[in-house]
Amino acid sequence: MFGALNEISFRRAVAADGPAVVALVESAFRGEGSRIGWTTEADLLDGQRTDLTEVGALIADPRSCMLLAERGGTLVGCVKLVREADAGVIGMVSVVPALQRAGIGKTLLREAERVILSAWGLRRATMTVIVQRDTLIAWYERHGYRRTGITSPFPYGQPRFGLPKRSDLAFETLEKDLGGSSPPEGDPPRVCHGGPDEKKTSSGWTRTNPS
Numbered sequence: 001m002f003g004a005l006n007e008i009s010f011r012r013a014v015a016a017d018g019p020a021v022v023a024l025v026e027s028a029f030r031g032e033g034s035r036i037g038w039t040t041e042a043d044l045l046d047g048q049r050t051d052l053t054e055v056g057a058l059i060a061d062p063r064s065c066m067l068l069a070e071r072g073g074t075l076v077g078c079v080k081l082v083r084e085a086d087a088g089v090i091g092m093v094s095v096v097p098a099l100q101r102a103g104i105g106k107t108l109l110r111e112a113e114r115v116i117l118s119a120w121g122l123r124r125a126t127m128t129v130i131v132q133r134d135t136l137i138a139w140y141e142r143h144g145y146r147r148t149g150i151t152s153p154f155p156y157g158q159p160r161f162g163l164p165k166r167s168d169l170a171f172e173t174l175e176k177d178l179g180g181s182s183p184p185e186g187d188p189p190r191v192c193h194g195g196p197d198e199k200k201t202s203s204g205w206t207r208t209n210p211s
């Protein structure tokens with residue numbers, strides 16, 4: 001097993017992290033190796049979950065970020081965040097399969113919500129989940145997300161989203177009201193921020209008024 005969760009640190013991915021992020025997401029979502037974890041898309045989809053083009057664009061776009069969880073400098077998890085007008089969109093929540101079931105996923109989810117609420121000032125988190133993934137949806141429900149009943153079709157015929165193993169895949173939108181959450185503990189997250197005294201550079205956000 002591994003050490004306490006408080007050893008986990010978060011940072012915003014930069015361009016150089018792209019290949020490691022793609023490898024992590026692919027290993028968690030698809031393929032035989034992902035079955036070590038407790039939830040995977042391996043029974044539903046083959047092919048890729050993402051690629052460097054998509055991850056590179058997420059990292060480069062100031063309206064989105066890839067939040068990395070590291071332990072001892074090693075990547076153990078990641079989550080995609082996209083800033084929309086009235087909500088932060090969470091996606092690609094991934095934990096190294098062999099390290100799952102130990103609380104890293106919950107910690108990532110909490111940090112993602114903290115960024116949306118404290119750094120972006122948005123009181124709603126949303127995500128889309130494949131409706132057939134009952135146990136995953138139950139996990140999100142245990143962490144405060146509610147099913148909206150709003151569905152959208154899976155993008156069949158577009159291999160960059162994967163190769164479906166069945167013909168009835170669809171997404172459902174889940175959402176969580178973060179306004180009802182307890183006030184976030186500690187300082188606002190320094191990642192994915194872009195506040196008045198922070199500046200985005202090619203290597204990420206840096207403070208223009210160091211203190």
Ligand SMILES: CC(C)(COP(=O)(O)OP(=O)(O)OC[C@H]1O[C@@H](n2cnc3c(N)ncnc32)[C@H](O)[C@@H]1OP(=O)(O)O)[C@@H](O)C(=O)NCCC(=O)NCCS
Pocket residue numbers: 028029037038039040041091092093094095096099100101102103104105106107135136139142
């Ligand atoms: C979803 C994911 C991020 C969770 O990460 P994790 O580190 O395992 O999460 P945690 O350890 O915090 O929580 C594990 C939860 O699974 C539950 N669990 C463990 N084994 C389980 C099983 N066989 N069946 C159902 N639930 C199970 C635990 O009880 C725990 O629930 P709780 O949070 O209510 O206590 C991780 O499984 C993953 O990367 N999955 C593949 C990628 C994916 O599908 N991402 C989500 C889509 S966006």
